Amino acid sequence: MPAKTAKKATKKTAAPKKAPVKKAAVKAAPKAPAAKKPYTFEKSKELFLRAAKVIPGAIYGHQSPVLTVPGSFPYYAAKAEGPYYWDVDGNKFIDYMCGYGPMITGYNNPVVDAAARAEQANGDCYNHPTGRMVELAEFLTDLIPFADWAVFAKNGSDVTTWATLVAREATGRKKIVMCKGEYHGAHAWCTPGHGGLIDEDRAQMLYYKWNDLAGLRALFDRYPDQIAGVIMTPFHHPTFADLELPAPGFWQGVQKLCNDKGAVLILDDVRCGFRLSVKGSQDYFGFEPDISCYCKAIANGYVLSAAVGRDSLKNAASSVFLTGSYWNGAVPMAAALANIKLLQKENGVAHMFKMGELLMNGLIERGKAFGYEMIASGPTTIPFIHFGNETNFMRMQTWCAELTVRGHFCHPSHNWFISAAHQPEDIAATLDAAEEAFKVVKKEYGD
Amino acid sequence: MPAKTAKKATKKTAAPKKAPVKKAAVKAAPKAPAAKKPYTFEKSKELFLRAAKVIPGAIYGHQSPVLTVPGSFPYYAAKAEGPYYWDVDGNKFIDYMCGYGPMITGYNNPVVDAAARAEQANGDCYNHPTGRMVELAEFLTDLIPFADWAVFAKNGSDVTTWATLVAREATGRKKIVMCKGEYHGAHAWCTPGHGGLIDEDRAQMLYYKWNDLAGLRALFDRYPDQIAGVIMTPFHHPTFADLELPAPGFWQGVQKLCNDKGAVLILDDVRCGFRLSVKGSQDYFGFEPDISCYCKAIANGYVLSAAVGRDSLKNAASSVFLTGSYWNGAVPMAAALANIKLLQKENGVAHMFKMGELLMNGLIERGKAFGYEMIASGPTTIPFIHFGNETNFMRMQTWCAELTVRGHFCHPSHNWFISAAHQPEDIAATLDAAEEAFKVVKKEYGD
Numbered sequence: 001m002p003a004k005t006a007k008k009a010t011k012k013t014a015a016p017k018k019a020p021v022k023k024a025a026v027k028a029a030p031k032a033p034a035a036k037k038p039y040t041f042e043k044s045k046e047l048f049l050r051a052a053k054v055i056p057g058a059i060y061g062h063q064s065p066v067l068t069v070p071g072s073f074p075y076y077a078a079k080a081e082g083p084y085y086w087d088v089d090g091n092k093f094i095d096y097m098c099g100y101g102p103m104i105t106g107y108n109n110p111v112v113d114a115a116a117r118a119e120q121a122n123g124d125c126y127n128h129p130t131g132r133m134v135e136l137a138e139f140l141t142d143l144i145p146f147a148d149w150a151v152f153a154k155n156g157s158d159v160t161t162w163a164t165l166v167a168r169e170a171t172g173r174k175k176i177v178m179c180k181g182e183y184h185g186a187h188a189w190c191t192p193g194h195g196g197l198i199d200e201d202r203a204q205m206l207y208y209k210w211n212d213l214a215g216l217r218a219l220f221d222r223y224p225d226q227i228a229g230v231i232m233t234p235f236h237h238p239t240f241a242d243l244e245l246p247a248p249g250f251w252q253g254v255q256k257l258c259n260d261k262g263a264v265l266i267l268d269d270v271r272c273g274f275r276l277s278v279k280g281s282q283d284y285f286g287f288e289p290d291i292s293c294y295c296k297a298i299a300n301g302y303v304l305s306a307a308v309g310r311d312s313l314k315n316a317a318s319s320v321f322l323t324g325s326y327w328n329g330a331v332p333m334a335a336a337l338a339n340i341k342l343l344q345k346e347n348g349v350a351h352m353f354k355m356g357e358l359l360m361n362g363l364i365e366r367g368k369a370f371g372y373e374m375i376a377s378g379p380t381t382i383p384f385i386h387f388g389n390e391t392n393f394m395r396m397q398t399w400c401a402e403l404t405v406r407g408h409f410c411h412p413s414h415n416w417f418i419s420a421a422h423q424p425e426d427i428a429a430t431l432d433a434a435e436e437a438f439k440v441v442k443k444e445y446g447d
Numbered sequence: 448m449p450a451k452t453a454k455k456a457t458k459k460t461a462a463p464k465k466a467p468v469k470k471a472a473v474k475a476a477p478k479a480p481a482a483k484k485p486y487t488f489e490k491s492k493e494l495f496l497r498a499a500k501v502i503p504g505a506i507y508g509h510q511s512p513v514l515t516v517p518g519s520f521p522y523y524a525a526k527a528e529g530p531y532y533w534d535v536d537g538n539k540f541i542d543y544m545c546g547y548g549p550m551i552t553g554y555n556n557p558v559v560d561a562a563a564r565a566e567q568a569n570g571d572c573y574n575h576p577t578g579r580m581v582e583l584a585e586f587l588t589d590l591i592p593f594a595d596w597a598v599f600a601k602n603g604s605d606v607t608t609w610a611t612l613v614a615r616e617a618t619g620r621k622k623i624v625m626c627k628g629e630y631h632g633a634h635a636w637c638t639p640g641h642g643g644l645i646d647e648d649r650a651q652m653l654y655y656k657w658n659d660l661a662g663l664r665a666l667f668d669r670y671p672d673q674i675a676g677v678i679m680t681p682f683h684h685p686t687f688a689d690l691e692l693p694a695p696g697f698w699q700g701v702q703k704l705c706n707d708k709g710a711v712l713i714l715d716d717v718r719c720g721f722r723l724s725v726k727g728s729q730d731y732f733g734f735e736p737d738i739s740c741y742c743k744a745i746a747n748g749y750v751l752s753a754a755v756g757r758d759s760l761k762n763a764a765s766s767v768f769l770t771g772s773y774w775n776g777a778v779p780m781a782a783a784l785a786n787i788k789l790l791q792k793e794n795g796v797a798h799m800f801k802m803g804e805l806l807m808n809g810l811i812e813r814g815k816a817f818g819y820e821m822i823a824s825g826p827t828t829i830p831f832i833h834f835g836n837e838t839n840f841m842r843m844q845t846w847c848a849e850l851t852v853r854g855h856f857c858h859p860s861h862n863w864f865i866s867a868a869h870q871p872e873d874i875a876a877t878l879d880a881a882e883e884a885f886k887v888v889k890k891e892y893g894d
Binding site for chain 1: 525572576773
């Protein structure tokens, strides 16, 4: 990946302007870190080789270790607690990926788990919903200012895809607009994969560039009365690139445009939900969508997704068939209620921002001592950091590997996640380890 | 629904020939049962009215009570144990829907729940899979004769849809064939709903009629080298109609046709899996698909689905992106291992067949005493029963309502499910209650 120079992200900041990109020759695959490794991953490797025989790709999807450094990353987890987890080799990690987002109040949070256990003692999956479904719908519609109704499912994709159908049903139009390079799930209309797709899957999709309000408006002009909905994440979070925050006025412009043109504005808050504001990311950025989709952090890892929406779409929402074998299960709903209330009570989002700032500012500062300009982008609760003016992505891979073998799990090409369980002493320990990692990459790759 | 006369189903039997269908005028909505009701549903009603304010449709999808009789069915569950559950009004039911399939070894099965609890004490949703994923993939590929690999997800739809993409990837072809009226999930290519669909969703779908091998062959002739895959359930289980078993030689003919034409044969075993044979329904009917999809009963209600397939499709399977926020979660995989092993150890499938036969034969016999010819179709572990030569579907609704208000939960228009937890005394109690229900419908609707 060619390196980019990006602005350091601040809340509600302007869109980063791109510096000219220097193309760099791709070097050979990264060597395993040269430093003495405190951690080894023999049992992970053994399980991976067993898995390769009976699972296509051994570990598929977003948890695939294909982008990490062989021999320097764990492949299988064994247990977890608070901001820590242990892999199958017994190595302990401070976790900066949080299960790729679901963990938000700490692994095995005692309050959330107690609520789930109490519900599980009664049961989970019946012929009917339970009172938990009604309570959670009431709670979310109270919590989220624009929300008049809620539905529940199991995957982010379940609700993002369903929302596009609701937009079509509500408008009688076909076209859905999304941002180029955005992730909205693994269904054919939006998957980042290529396998098995046919032209029809995306025949009614339109694409615009993040922060390009004029470009979005041009699509509406080009396809008058044909655009059913616009689906967007709260900020642009591609893999392999800087995160881009909305330019000032961008979201408000998008909202007005959708309103004016009669299109449904769908917020995909699957990744960011509850990490920018407990009321949803539209609250943080100051706008209101028509439907918002949640998953990941909503129940601290219990299997739940949700969509909430405006009253004007309730009839359309009733008309789009929505179901799954376990969708009315009570346990994840009880967990979600406990989890969100705990975030509110302990002001978890503010704490995450503090921890994220400590981490990002600390990494930038420690990098400077080695002559590196580290670039942090995105909100600090969902940050991405990399080497500035980089011509060699292997440096970042090696740096993350050096952190990981020292017990600080991070990812070289995907945004990180901060949780409410991370504490200043965790961040301090990681900054010290980062210094060691900077030493190694300096020695191995130079400036 | 016009009534049909169908053959009583037997294992591996011939397809039922249709008797001429008498069209009947539709009467007014069924009255609430006239008999004194032992059960009332005030708290269910109260929750439903609360839900209607904040949830589109109040209860959506397959658990919608729209087809049941208001005032005579519970809408919300509170707890469960073995083959029983209690609703929010404190009413206890012997359950013949089993959560619409997921419950198979009994609600809150102590063995399955202990395995899940032990895993949950470590954690569930991490940055990586756990050893449970490898163990479960190894276990399923050992258990299911044709299976060389396994993948895991959260909904039946996740794996049925993914399987169609694998078929497209493997063959480079576009078209998917399915049976008219079959249920393969809630995604746009197959949902029974109409809301939000566009023509493109089904532009590459083809349809044939169950048991019509010649019709299926004609599709292959009409679209040479264009059919990527054929997706089928083990037997035809439409809603509102008799279940139809495969005609002798039908499955073997389908398998040969797919093999000859280079199309991928996908078995959707989501509803039937583990209720016909613990090795999958292809084992019961004597054929082998290329991919098989599981959900529902695989983990006794813990949130898991799976697909297994042949080695020849492993590369294609690796190429179709497959992921979800919670898909590598350890708890449902631990539950699945315990659940399937328990079914094996206690010969649960044979027990279910015995209980199902007791129930279906008993209902037919008790009906006769009232002059009713009850028609049972499908395997007795996933049976459907209704009044023969029926011109008035309300009789069936009222009969189920009368059973339900007496503590025997059943559905008037969807197949029922038997579990390994049902015992002869449960069936005996239900048969006695059915007699009472027959009395009521006889009085209310006559012959």
